[in-house]
Amino acid sequence: MRSDGFGGAFRAIATTVVPEAERLDDREWGDLEGIIAAALAGRPPALVRQLRLLINALDWLPLLRYGRRLRALDAPRRTAFLAAVQDSPILLLRRGFWGLRTLILMGYYGREAAGREIGYRAAPAGWEARR
Amino acid sequence: MTDRSCDVVIVGSGAGGGTVAHALSPLVRAGKRVLVLERGPRFDDREFTGRELEMAPALYADGGGFLTADGTMTLAFARAYGGSTVVYTGTSLVAPERVIRGWEVPGLTHDDVARRSAAYFAANNVHLLAPEEINDNNRLFVEGGRRAGFQVEQFPVNVKGCKGSSLCNLGCPNQAKQGTNRVQLPLAERNGVEVVTRAEVLGIDADRTVRVRVAERAADSKGRASEWSPGQYRIATRAVVLAGGAIGSPTLLLRSPFAPALRQLGRRFTCHPALILVAEHPRAITNDVGHPKSYFVDRARSEGFVLETCMYFPFTTAKSITGFGAPHSALMRAFPRLQMILVLACDHAAPENRVATDGAGRPVVHYSFDDRTVGGLVAGTRASAKIFFAAGATRVHAPFADPPLLERSDATLVDERVHAGHFRPGKTTISAAHLMGGCAMGRDAADSVTDSWGRVHGTPWLRVADASLFPDSLEINPYVTIMALADRVAEGLRQDLGTL
Numbered sequence: 001m002r003s004d005g006f007g008g009a010f011r012a013i014a015t016t017v018v019p020e021a022e023r024l025d026d027r028e029w030g031d032l033e034g035i036i037a038a039a040l041a042g043r044p045p046a047l048v049r050q051l052r053l054l055i056n057a058l059d060w061l062p063l064l065r066y067g068r069r070l071r072a073l074d075a076p077r078r079t080a081f082l083a084a085v086q087d088s089p090i091l092l093l094r095r096g097f098w099g100l101r102t103l104i105l106m107g108y109y110g111r112e113a114a115g116r117e118i119g120y121r122a123a124p125a126g127w128e129a130r131r
Numbered sequence: 132m133t134d135r136s137c138d139v140v141i142v143g144s145g146a147g148g149g150t151v152a153h154a155l156s157p158l159v160r161a162g163k164r165v166l167v168l169e170r171g172p173r174f175d176d177r178e179f180t181g182r183e184l185e186m187a188p189a190l191y192a193d194g195g196g197f198l199t200a201d202g203t204m205t206l207a208f209a210r211a212y213g214g215s216t217v218v219y220t221g222t223s224l225v226a227p228e229r230v231i232r233g234w235e236v237p238g239l240t241h242d243d244v245a246r247r248s249a250a251y252f253a254a255n256n257v258h259l260l261a262p263e264e265i266n267d268n269n270r271l272f273v274e275g276g277r278r279a280g281f282q283v284e285q286f287p288v289n290v291k292g293c294k295g296s297s298l299c300n301l302g303c304p305n306q307a308k309q310g311t312n313r314v315q316l317p318l319a320e321r322n323g324v325e326v327v328t329r330a331e332v333l334g335i336d337a338d339r340t341v342r343v344r345v346a347e348r349a350a351d352s353k354g355r356a357s358e359w360s361p362g363q364y365r366i367a368t369r370a371v372v373l374a375g376g377a378i379g380s381p382t383l384l385l386r387s388p389f390a391p392a393l394r395q396l397g398r399r400f401t402c403h404p405a406l407i408l409v410a411e412h413p414r415a416i417t418n419d420v421g422h423p424k425s426y427f428v429d430r431a432r433s434e435g436f437v438l439e440t441c442m443y444f445p446f447t448t449a450k451s452i453t454g455f456g457a458p459h460s461a462l463m464r465a466f467p468r469l470q471m472i473l474v475l476a477c478d479h480a481a482p483e484n485r486v487a488t489d490g491a492g493r494p495v496v497h498y499s500f501d502d503r504t505v506g507g508l509v510a511g512t513r514a515s516a517k518i519f520f521a522a523g524a525t526r527v528h529a530p531f532a533d534p535p536l537l538e539r540s541d542a543t544l545v546d547e548r549v550h551a552g553h554f555r556p557g558k559t560t561i562s563a564a565h566l567m568g569g570c571a572m573g574r575d576a577a578d579s580v581t582d583s584w585g586r587v588h589g590t591p592w593l594r595v596a597d598a599s600l601f602p603d604s605l606e607i608n609p610y611v612t613i614m615a616l617a618d619r620v621a622e623g624l625r626q627d628l629g630t631l
Contacts, residue, residue, distance in 0.1 A: 017455040035184060039194060079456050086454070086558055094557035095202040102196075102450045102560075109445040109463070110184040119467040120445050122419040124181050124304035126295035130420055 009059035012071040016078040017101050018108045020117075032107035039106060051103075054096045058085065136367040137164035137325075138628065140341050141374055142332050142383065144169040145214020146613040147597030147620075148374030149311025149319070150251075154621030156322035158628070166366065167319070168330040168343060170375075171210030172354025174217075176306055181298035183444040189353040190218055190302055195447075195562075197378075199498040203556035204404060206496060207564040208376055211302075211354075212328050213312025215376065215564070219610055220299040220424040221289040221308040222439075223257040225249075226605055226612040229432065234602045236572045238583035247615035255289035255309040264295060266421030271412070271470050272440045273426055275522025281428045281514065286439075286608075288422060295421040297442050329357035330364075332375070337388045339592060341366045369631050370624060372585075372594045373570070374617065377402075380599040381486040381569030382494040384580070389590055393580050397487055399480040399571040400496065401604035402563035406474040406508055407443060407451035410519035410527040415467040418442050424473075428514065431477045431606040435503060436511030438518070439608075441473040451560045453530040462528060462536075470524060472515040475565070476507030477606040486569045500556060508561075509551050516545045530559040565609050570599035585620035592631045596620035 014032070015021045024032065040048050059070045062081050066073055070081065085097045108114055123129040139155060141148045144167050152167045159165055171190075180186065188194040195207040209215040225248045231241040251257075276283035293307040306313060320326055333342040347361040348354065373380040381397045390396055423442035430436050443451065445466070452462055462469070478484075478501075487495045500508075512531050519527045520542040527537040532548045541548055573579025576588040585600060587593040596617040598609050605612055 017459075019457055019460055039188075042188075042193070082455065087555065091201070091203075091557050094555060098557055098560070099202070101455055105449040106184070106446050109449040112182070115445045118445060118463050119415075120419055121467075122181060122297045122444070124179075124294070124296050124298065126293075126297065126305070126420055128294060130417075 008071045009055050009069075012078060013055065013058060013082070013100065014104045014107070016075065016082055017104045019075075021108055028111070028113070031111050035110045036103045036107040039103065050096070051100065054100060058082070132363045132365055134365050134367070137166045138368065139163065139165045139370045139372065139624065140366055140368045141165065141167045141372045143214055143374035143376060143379060143597065144212055144316055144326060145209070145311060145374065145376065145597065146216050146610040147617040148372070149213060149216065149315040150614045150617035151372050151374060151596045151621045152319040152324050152326070153315035154618055155625065156319045156324050158625065159323035163628070165324045167316070167324060167326040168332055168341070169212055169214070169326060169328045170331045171212065171328065172348070172352075173212035173328045174302070174354050178353045179302040179304040181296060181301050181304045183301060183446055186301035199496045201499070201556070203500075203561065204498055205562045206378070206402065206566060207562060208378060208566055211312070212326065213310045213316060216308070216310030216610060217302050217312055218300050219308070219310070219608075220422070221310070222286040222424055222608045223252060223255065223289050223611050224287070224607045226615070227607065230606055234572070236583045236602060237574050239572065243619065244612060244615045247618045248611045250618070251611055251614045252287070255314055256291045257287045257289045259285050259287055260293075260422055260425055264293070264422060265425055266295070266418060267416035268418040268423070268442055268470055269421070269425040269440045271416065271522040272472065272518060275518040275520070276426070276428055278521040279514075279517040281518065283426050283428055285426055286424060288425070290422065293422055297419050297421060297423045299423060301444070325358075327358050328355070330359065332383060335371055335383060335387045335593070339368055339371070341368060341371060370592045370594065370628060372596050372620065372624065374595070374597040376597050377566035377569050377599040378486055378494045378496060380595055380597055382488055382492070384570065384587070385486070385488045386492045389587065389593065392589055393576060393587070395571060395573070395576070395578060395580050397485045397569050398482070399568035399602055400484045400486055400498065401478045401480055401567045401601070402498070403475040403565040403604060404478060404500065404504060404508065404561050404563050405476070406512060406530060406559070406561060407441065407448070408472045408474060408512060408515045408528055409448065409452060409462060409469045410524035411462065411465045412468045412470060412524050416470065418467070418469060418471070429607070430510070430514065434510040435477045435507030436514070437475045437477065437606065438511055438515055439473045439475065441471050443471065452528055453535040453559055458534070458536060470519060470522065472518065474508060474511035474515055476504045476511065477604050478504040478507070480568060480603045500554070505551050505554050509549060509554070513545050513549050516549060565605070567598045567601040567604060567609060570595040571602040572600045573602060584623035585616070586623065591627065594620050594624055
């Protein structure tokens with residue numbers, strides 16, 4: 001999944017889910033999106049189409065409430081909007097957002113650099129590596 | 132299409148298939164041909180790197196994210212030489228007597244299961260870890276649990292030479308876990324059993340042929356190439372043992388000509404739906420070093436849950452924490468200070484929870500959370516929160532609270548803050564790795580798929596030897612019981628093979 005295919009909507013959602021993603025440079029965004037693309041590569045094409053549809057819907061739906069697309073909202077409004085989606089009474093929306101959130105978390109925290117940043121230190125050598 | 136023949140085909144090489152392969156291997160010395168077909172690859176030791184996004188897609192179906200039909204739970208099961216024994220933590224418990232009695236399977240006794248389990252305790256080097264091998268994550272669970280009034284027990288584990296990498300669920304990088312990939316399969320192969328990896332069983336026909344597709348090794352993938360040339364095979368056999376797990380075995384039978392006569396096929400699916408909870412301590416603890424799952428609290432009988440210590444990797448942890456944004460990031464940045472507990476709900480067989488197939492014959496798992504299962508998750512979350520706080524945690528992540536973070540000032544309000552009203556399927560990450568049922572044992576085709584020896588009703592040459600045999604949830608970690616039942620299935624097959 002390349003974010004340019006969504007004209008900024010994907011990055012707007014991604015940086016709301018993981019605020020630290022704002023600090024990623026182009027290469028790091030490439031790593032994040034590459035991880036997501038690899039995860040989607042083995043999934044049915046219909047799933048990828050649904051995901052694109054969801055991202056577009058999440059971008060346009062705020063127009064009804066805020067008069068702006070998601071990508072044009074400030075961070076607190078983006079957060080409020082996505083929180084409402086996460087708690088939606090419609091299962092389809094909840095699980096759709098859960099899936100998108102999961103992919104973003106995979107793309108961000110799946111990078112080894114993110115593991116180092118949060119202090120994750122597991123190593124095959126186990127206890128020996130800590131001595 | 133290449134034609135082959137053998138006496139016994141075993142589908143799958145995990146706790147069930149690996150056990151049957153070893154138990155039948157004496158037949159090879161008597162001139163019989165025993166073949167194991169494993170869908171996943173055989174990995175070299177050096178390929179177990181412990182890197183989350185490298186190992187999970189290589190080892191697990193759908194990278195560990197196989198979704199139930201309504202998309203509200205992920206199911207984790209491995210595809211590899213050794214099956215899911217490659218990715219478990221090696222926790223070894225004998226099935227509770229009350230559970231086996233409650234299954235009401237004619238001919239199956241707890242004594243028999245316990246006797247066979249004991250043999251695998253010995254074979255797999257099951258023992259208690261020494262106190263110096265226990266990390267803070269586990270020690271805090273013991274201290275907090277006892278302070279909060281729970282009976283905390285230590286897991287016997289089947290490791291040999293454990294270095295404490297904490298990476299069990301990504302395949303041990305030090306080959307310390309004594310799964311079937313380390314014990315039963317190598318012994319079986321030494322005795323002449325043939326194991327073919329990357330071999331997907333497409334179908335089982337009424338004339339006792341097994342149709343198989345052997346996949347090519349992709350250039351950039353982990354694992355060795357298959358022992359057989361890529362392509363399609365038709366294997367004529369006298370007996371087939373299905374050990375593809377609680378999704379694989381029912382799916383194969385549903386695609387077979389035997390399905391119409393097996394009305395219970397795919398039913399009685401249970402899976403111990405699980406929540407991963409985290410809590411923040413004021414100081415760094417040893418959590419991502421040391422065996423991750425050394426202690427548990429068993430409240431299955433009284434409250435429908437089991438708590439286990441656990442430790443996961445950055446992405447798995449991130450997806451398990453409810454919500455997003457700054458509060459989510461704050462917990463992730465506290466990783467070196469996080470304590471983790473796994474809450475397992477002891478679900479029970481329900482008519483709507485079953486394995487089915489779609490139009491292309493692929494597995495579809497229908498699962499919905501009934502009140503009892505949600506109650507187990509809620510009660511387990513409350514108990515975990517009390518243990519976390521009693522252990523000194525300052526904040527607890529509780530997905531069934533709103534907001535899902537409990538501060539220390541909430542420690543006396545856990546029962547009020549955490550309740551089923553906050554459960555929203557599709558919002559909270561719920562996953563399961565103890566997949567059971569689908570080919571349940573029982574009396575006859577009206578109530579089950581097999582008898583207590585794993586014989587498929589009406590088709591004596593077709594046997595099942597995995598967790599799909601369980602007529603209901605086991606309420607503990609299942610691999611030892613799978614091995615015990617598989618041993619029993621192998622014994623029955625050894626006796627019957629001459630007449631099949």
